[in-house]
Amino acid sequence: MSGDSFYLEQGTKAKPGINNDGKRIKLPKIGWVRLHEPLPITAFHNCVISRKADRWFIAFKYEIEQPATSPDRPIVGVDIGIKELAVYSNGQTFANPKAYRRMSRKMKRLQRRVSKRVKGSNNRKKAVSKLAKLHLKVSNIRKDAIHKLTTYLAKNHIEIKIEDLQVKAFLKNHKLAGAISDCGMYEFKRQLEYKTQNFSSKLTVVDRFFPSSQICSSCCNHRHKMPLKVRVFECPNCGNIQDRDLNAARNIERWFEGIFIPERSELAVSSTVSACGVDKSDSSHAIATVKQEVNTKITHVQLSLDLGSSG
Known part of the structure; x- marks a missing residue:
């Protein structure tokens, strides 16, 4: 035990x-x-x-x-975030339940109640039980959302492309650590790894250094860096204006191994047509694609x- x-x-x-x-x-x-x-x-x-x-x-x-699946399923790029749990390259979004954030006030109140009870008393046991139930509720809401999201993606798409997010590094940012933990980013990737096998689809992990948020999904202009507080992408080259996460998801969908990404220009006028699909060899950007293959009919x-x- x-x-x-x-x-x-x-x-x-x-x-x-x-x-x-x-x-x-x-x-x-x-x-x-x-x-x-x-x-x-x-x-x-x-x-x-x-x-x-x-x-x-x-x-x-x-x-x-x-389970039987159709071979004519589309390819989708997925951008994981905090505002929306997932934004698909086809324009669909999956809402973030933000369970911990919604229940944090009640959780703090129950934690104070536990601390005020005498250790070993029945009142403390009752307070601990109520706090444990709330923690379980938060966990169940988060797991339910991630399971629904990953099952939908694996079942309805032949290939899912996601970014190789370095979650541990994100958690070092104390201003965003709570929100990132509430999203369950690591669990999202873990579930996709085995569900893509179950539904005969493929999971592709995009290079974490691919600047999906800095490239225009319309004209492929590589603009300057964008801070996280900027939620709308505006292209200085073609005038394209769209949601930052949707633009990133569309760039993730067109990513392929060995894609050539030229250096960004601070003036945001560099031509980066090759970022939209011209295959040029660049060893610094060659990232292995994670392939999931299914050989058995029993899972x-x-x-x-x-x-x-x-x-």
């Missing part, structure tokens, strides 16, 4: 020993346990039981057929079901 979770194993993979009848599950040495949600009637070899706040969950793996799905309150 580790923390608030433990691992159970019964039988073998060929002859699994943990069974269920859809509403209950029979665990070794524990017996039949009722489930809060219905369960697929199947046998499995092992599972992990964990506790979050005052609820118990069970997670296990079983085999399903790989593993992990379910986490609520077993109900512990009390």
Whole structure:
């Protein structure tokens, strides 16, 4: 047992020993346990039981057929941000729920309440339980948003292009650390890595030094640097005006390995037609593309079901 979770194993993979009848599950040495949600009637070899706040969950793996997908799906570039969780190159946006920000005031109030209670008292235990439930709610809202976003992208697009964001470096900015953590950027990339395999699509990670926010997606002019507070991209060459994140997403979509990016001009008049697709060799900008290939028709799905309150 580790923390608030433990691992159970019964039988073998060929002859699994943990069974269920859809509403209950029979665990070794524990017996039949009722489930809060219905369960697929199947046998499995092992599972992990964990506790979050005052609820118990069970997670296990079983085999399903790989979902059918269309080969005519489009390619999309995705820009991850704080204002909007994701902006697609086709103009669609996915709202950022900002769960922590919306509930931070209530969380601070509950934290003060815990600190004022006497250690070991029942009132302190109740206060800790309420705070844990709120933390779990924030976590669930964030995970739900990221799961919906990554599933939509992997299922409906043949290739997804995202930036190779250095999240650890962003978190060193104390003014933006809280907002960046609330987005779940690392979890977004992690989920896309395995979901693209499940849906026979490909994940391409764009070079982190590619200036997607500085290039005009219309005329490909490479303008001067843009501070984060500037949310609208204005091209001094062609007069193109559009949302900063949408412009970046469109540039991410047209990125390819070995693309030539000339040095930016402080006067913002340099011609950078090659940034829109002329393939020139430049070793300093050659970044390996992460390819996801699928060779099997069977994948593993992990379910986490609520077993109900512990009390």
